[in-house]
Amino acid sequence: AQSVTQLDSQVPVFEEAPVELRCNYSSSVSVYLFWYVQYPNQGLQLLLKYLSGSTLVKGINGFEAEFNKSQTSFHLRKPSVHISDTAEYFCAVRRTGGGNKLTFGTGTQLKVEL
Amino acid sequence: DVKVTQSSRYLVKRTGEKVFLECVQDMDHENMFWYRQDPGLGLRLIYFSYDVKMKEKGDIPEGYSVSREKKERFSLILESASTNQTSMYLCASSSRGGTAFFGQGTRLTVV
Numbered sequence: 001a002q003s004v005t006q007l008d009s010q011v012p013v014f015e016e017a018p019v020e021l022r023c024n025y026s027s028s029v030s031v032y033l034f035w036y037v038q039y040p041n042q043g044l045q046l047l048l049k050y051l052s053g054s055t056l057v058k059g060i061n062g063f064e065a066e067f068n069k070s071q072t073s074f075h076l077r078k079p080s081v082h083i084s085d086t087a088e089y090f091c092a093v094r095r096t097g098g099g100n101k102l103t104f105g106t107g108t109q110l111k112v113e114l
Numbered sequence: 115d116v117k118v119t120q121s122s123r124y125l126v127k128r129t130g131e132k133v134f135l136e137c138v139q140d141m142d143h144e145n146m147f148w149y150r151q152d153p154g155l156g157l158r159l160i161y162f163s164y165d166v167k168m169k170e171k172g173d174i175p176e177g178y179s180v181s182r183e184k185k186e187r188f189s190l191i192l193e194s195a196s197t198n199q200t201s202m203y204l205c206a207s208s209s210r211g212g213t214a215f216f217g218q219g220t221r222l223t224v225v
Contacts, residue, residue, distance in 0.1 A: 009154065034213075036216075043204055043216040043219050044157075044204065046214075100145045101159060101172070102147075102157075102206075102214055103159075104156045106155060106156040107156050
């Protein structure tokens with residue numbers, strides 16, 4: 001079984017400041033890693049994913065994440081946030097080798113303030 | 115673009131009613147999923163289906179059932195709605211081993 005821990009339930013940040021949203025996972029098998037974003041009253045949208053290759057993954061809207069296997073982490077970063085980045089962010093894992101189910105963390109609410 | 119459409123954005127139902135939540139995808143995906151989203155708990159998998167008429171229980175199947183008679187449609191059924199089933203319900207679909215795409219969600223209130 002897999003589990004995902006998002007250490008911060010809320011992250012307030014000022015506009016144009018950098019932000020890091022933390023994600024750690026636990027799994028006895030190898031996994032793929034995902035970040036999804038949910039804007040108010042909407043469904044989830046894929047931000048980025050790590051399947052293999054370079055451990056630094058770039059996604060949409062200027063976000064990037066780095067896979068660290070030794071620390072079992074997949075933290076999400078953006079060097080300069082915008083008001084429009086205010087949303088809830090979910091980290092998720094799915095086992096490799098034919099797995100289809102995503103296991104999600106509890107989410108981090110990013111609030112960008114002026 | 116992949117489109118996953120949930121039939122209702124908002125629903126209000128009475129305790130004890132039988133409730134149907136419908137989800138349709140237009141990308142010929144094999145897999146379809148129903149998740150429940152609650153504050154502080156993230157998304158929890160209720161049921162998923164990997165083919166027509168095939169289903170597997172997720173992490174919280176109690177009080178729910180599903181139906182997949184056609185590849186593009188996956189229905190979530192609350193046999194007898196209860197107030198603790200008030201929640202946001204999210205449908206998703208994916209190809210085998212592919213990325214999951216989500217619908218807009220149905221916010222269900224049971225009174």
